[in-house]
Amino acid sequence: MSEIKESISKETVETAKSLETYKYGFTTDIESEKAEKGLTEDTVRAISKKKQEPAFMLEFRLAAFRHWLTMEEPEWPHLEYPPIDYQDITYYSAPKVQPKKESLDEVDPELLATFEKLGIPLSEQKRLSGVAVDAVFDSVSVATTFKKDLLKHGVIFCSFTEALQDYPELVEKYLGSVVPYTDNYFAALNAAVFSDGSFVYIPKDTTCPMELSTYFRINTEGSGQFERTLIVCEDNSYVSYLEGCTAPKFDTNQLHAAVVELVANENAEIKYSTVQNWFAGDPKTGKGGIYNFVTKRGKCAGKKSKISWTQVETGSAITWKYPSCILQGDESVGEFYSVALTNNLQQADTGTKMIHLGKNSKSTIVSKGISAGKSVNSYRGLVSIKKSAEGARNYTQCDSMLIGDQCSANTYPYVDVSNPTAQLEHEASTSKISEDQLFYCNQRGIGTEEAVGLIINGFCGDVFKELPGEFAEEATRLLGLKLENSVG
Amino acid sequence: MLTIQDLQASVNDTSILNGVNLQVNAGEVHAIMGPNGSGKSTLSKVVAGHPAFEVTGGDVLFEGKSLMDLDPNERALAGIFLAFQYPVEVPGVSNADFLRLAYNSKQVHNGQPEIDEDAFSDILKEKAKIVEMDESFINRAVNEGFSGGEKKRNEILQMAVLEPKLAILDETDSGLDIDALKIVSAGVNKLKSKDNAVVVITHYQRLLDYIKPDFVHVLAGGKIIKSGGRELALELEEKGYDWLLGDKAAVGAGSGGQ
Ligand SMILES: Nc1ncnc2c1ncn2[C@@H]1O[C@H](COP(=O)(O)OP(=O)(O)O)[C@@H](O)[C@H]1O
Ligand SMILES: [Mg+2]
Numbered sequence: 001m002s003e004i005k006e007s008i009s010k011e012t013v014e015t016a017k018s019l020e021t022y023k024y025g026f027t028t029d030i031e032s033e034k035a036e037k038g039l040t041e042d043t044v045r046a047i048s049k050k051k052q053e054p055a056f057m058l059e060f061r062l063a064a065f066r067h068w069l070t071m072e073e074p075e076w077p078h079l080e081y082p083p084i085d086y087q088d089i090t091y092y093s094a095p096k097v098q099p100k101k102e103s104l105d106e107v108d109p110e111l112l113a114t115f116e117k118l119g120i121p122l123s124e125q126k127r128l129s130g131v132a133v134d135a136v137f138d139s140v141s142v143a144t145t146f147k148k149d150l151l152k153h154g155v156i157f158c159s160f161t162e163a164l165q166d167y168p169e170l171v172e173k174y175l176g177s178v179v180p181y182t183d184n185y186f187a188a189l190n191a192a193v194f195s196d197g198s199f200v201y202i203p204k205d206t207t208c209p210m211e212l213s214t215y216f217r218i219n220t221e222g223s224g225q226f227e228r229t230l231i232v233c234e235d236n237s238y239v240s241y242l243e244g245c246t247a248p249k250f251d252t253n254q255l256h257a258a259v260v261e262l263v264a265n266e267n268a269e270i271k272y273s274t275v276q277n278w279f280a281g282d283p284k285t286g287k288g289g290i291y292n293f294v295t296k297r298g299k300c301a302g303k304k305s306k307i308s309w310t311q312v313e314t315g316s317a318i319t320w321k322y323p324s325c326i327l328q329g330d331e332s333v334g335e336f337y338s339v340a341l342t343n344n345l346q347q348a349d350t351g352t353k354m355i356h357l358g359k360n361s362k363s364t365i366v367s368k369g370i371s372a373g374k375s376v377n378s379y380r381g382l383v384s385i386k387k388s389a390e391g392a393r394n395y396t397q398c399d400s401m402l403i404g405d406q407c408s409a410n411t412y413p414y415v416d417v418s419n420p421t422a423q424l425e426h427e428a429s430t431s432k433i434s435e436d437q438l439f440y441c442n443q444r445g446i447g448t449e450e451a452v453g454l455i456i457n458g459f460c461g462d463v464f465k466e467l468p469g470e471f472a473e474e475a476t477r478l479l480g481l482k483l484e485n486s487v488g
Numbered sequence: 489m490l491t492i493q494d495l496q497a498s499v500n501d502t503s504i505l506n507g508v509n510l511q512v513n514a515g516e517v518h519a520i521m522g523p524n525g526s527g528k529s530t531l532s533k534v535v536a537g538h539p540a541f542e543v544t545g546g547d548v549l550f551e552g553k554s555l556m557d558l559d560p561n562e563r564a565l566a567g568i569f570l571a572f573q574y575p576v577e578v579p580g581v582s583n584a585d586f587l588r589l590a591y592n593s594k595q596v597h598n599g600q601p602e603i604d605e606d607a608f609s610d611i612l613k614e615k616a617k618i619v620e621m622d623e624s625f626i627n628r629a630v631n632e633g634f635s636g637g638e639k640k641r642n643e644i645l646q647m648a649v650l651e652p653k654l655a656i657l658d659e660t661d662s663g664l665d666i667d668a669l670k671i672v673s674a675g676v677n678k679l680k681s682k683d684n685a686v687v688v689i690t691h692y693q694r695l696l697d698y699i700k701p702d703f704v705h706v707l708a709g710g711k712i713i714k715s716g717g718r719e720l721a722l723e724l725e726e727k728g729y730d731w732l733l734g735d736k737a738a739v740g741a742g743s744g745g746q
Contacts, residue, residue, distance in 0.1 A: 434576075437578060439533075440576035440578070443561075443564050445594050446589050446590050447593065460580075
């Protein structure tokens with residue numbers, strides 16, 4: 001374990017100015033149906049009843065809830081926040097007019113307008129070509145595009161609620177198989193109260209014909225968002241999935257505790273990308289940002305299966321997130337490409353776990369942390385090579401970049417090797433944007449802000465090239481926006 | 489075009505430039521020579537506005553206006569280009585992306601439309617020919633893993649793309665083999681016109697065989713201690729600097745062609 005703390009010279013940078021650029025900070029005025037605040041067994045039962053769930057689901061929730069009561073919130077992350085009052089949260093909030101999923105015409109126009117404003121047009125005429133979108137508003141999926149077209153290929157893409165109605169046996173088979181409710185505090189909480197999310201099933205020998213995407217939007221103040229995503233890729237199949245998220249500006253912090261489970265069977269590949277832009281809170285006081293406690297894990301169950309996580313984390317007041325891979329199949333491959341940017345008072349403790357079980361399994365970790373303002377950015381990673389993992393290999397690269405002299409970067413790379421044939425490589429660096437680099441760009445006529453963007457972009461290049469299509473540009477723009485005024 | 493008046497500058501309270509005077513007009517080529525550590529690079533950086541140096545006295549005028557209140561990028565946009573003695577690496581950023589951003593900054597400054605990737609790629613290929621640079625360098629990260637000579641050539645490529653009014657070449661010849669020196673010099677000469685000016689900082693007469701200066705200045709101890717014509721460079725080549733350093737009478741006498 002190593003801890004790196006460094007700072008940058010004052011001349012290069014000024015203290016970060018306020019970040020008034022969060023353009024997704026609006027709320028939609030829409031009538032919602034909310035549960036009373038607080039969490040008891042009755043809350044759990046009520047959610048399940050409301051959604052007319054099959055019996056196994058209620059059992060799962062209750063078991064999770066009872067287990068959660070016995071657990072304690074983790075204290076090991078390098079994060080500081082006031083205690084969360086779990087009784088002061090609304091665990092279910094949904095737009096009152098429940099859209100019929102058969103036709104988008106019946107979706108509340110206010111909702112369609114909201115998503116359009118966010119750059120996610122859902123209507124037949126305008127929707128993004130080549131990308132199917134599941135739009136989740138507060139806790140509920142409001143629309144899924146291209147559902148029928150996908151079904152022609154045997155691909156199931158729908159909300160979790162629908163999946164429980166239409167494909168209960170598939171959900172029952174895989175739910176909790178990668179992230180059991182006993183896994184951690186937030187996973188248990190999610191298992192008890194999750195209200196919706198996306199479900200994806202790719203049958204054997206199928207390459208999903210388009211990108212799948214879920215767009216999460218928190219709207220109601222004081223409501224927690226607990227969604228669950230389950231993606232199953234059968235033998236010889238492929239899917240690329242992208243998740244995006246925003247939330248309005250609130251004065252109170254919102255809790256977001258999601259669970260994502262991926263299962264890749266023999267020779268299957270899942271590419272999961274995230275561009276996270278939750279509201280980060282007031283730049284000066286930190287008030288109102290999202291607390292993002294997310295459990296993401298994929299199981300490379302079959303031989304030669306592959307799971308690739310790519311994440312660009314720019315928002316949230318607090319990020320606690322370790323997208324991980326269980327490399328069970330022989331010759332399976334796990335990848336983690338991450339850019340985590342923190343500014344102002346943001347805190348991130350993020351990284352990955354690669355658990356090698358299969359022979360000749362291989363993992364790659366590329367983590368780029370960028371800290372500005374007074375933020376704290378920690379990489380935490382575990383590479384575990386179990387006894388059975390003959391010939392396993394890992395490559396880890398952890399780079400940190402510091403902007404300003406009040407931020408910090410930490411790296412905690414844990415390694416646990418039980419098979420002597422394992423080959424591990426680790427590289428780490430901490431850099432800052434040097435005065436000479438900025439001057440060089442300036443001397444070519446490039447303004448300081450653009451120069452910082454350019455340098456950061458170069459720094460993140462290895463990760464951005466993993467993002468699907470136009471999202472690399474989106475990510476570049478987002479980082480630029482987030483760093484505006486950070487460098488003097 | 490460029491008027492340097494009694495310029496004094498320091499870094500970390502150590503005085504480095506002690507009253508430099510220099511006049512450079514459009515169409516002229518000036519050479520600045522002088523011993524190591526005499527302040528040649530500092531002079532070029534102060535003109536370009538490097539934040540590490542504090543100007544403690546004097547002024548620098550470009551086209552009649554003081555540069556002192558302009559940021560480095562504004563000076564660049566005004567038409568000042570510095571080919572660095574030690575070009576900086578920008579990891580992960582391709583030469584093409586870097587230069588397009590620079591080019592478009594200039595376009596915007598001049599009220600011209602920005603240029604897209606394809607159109608710029610054509611411009612860049614054309615310009616690369618001027619310094620006989622292999623196209624493969626265009627997509628490599630800026631100066632990353634470039635040899636010393638390649639970096640210098642890359643600087644002149646940038647100059648070719650940005651077409652500055654005033655180019656200051658800081659020891660661009662160091663690290664170049666004789667063939668590369670000819671190519672780079674030919675490139676600079678191609679870019680020269682009656683409307684722009686070049687200041688070359690060099691230790692070697694051999695560069696001046698290719699880029700022929702109208703004026704030669706000797707900078708020592710942060711001052712121009714002697715100015716002359718092309719023949720001064722030959723004299724320096726022969727005699728070194730010692731004879732000048734002892735010659736107190738020459739101190740402060742230097743100002744360039746008027
Ligand atoms: N950033 C700096 N910090 C401290 N000293 C510097 C710095 N830059 C230049 N100097 C000093 O200023 C003097 C002139 O340097 P320089 O301008 O690079 O000389 P030249 O280019 O003529 O060889 C040298 O003594 C050098 O060590
Ligand atoms: Mg020098």
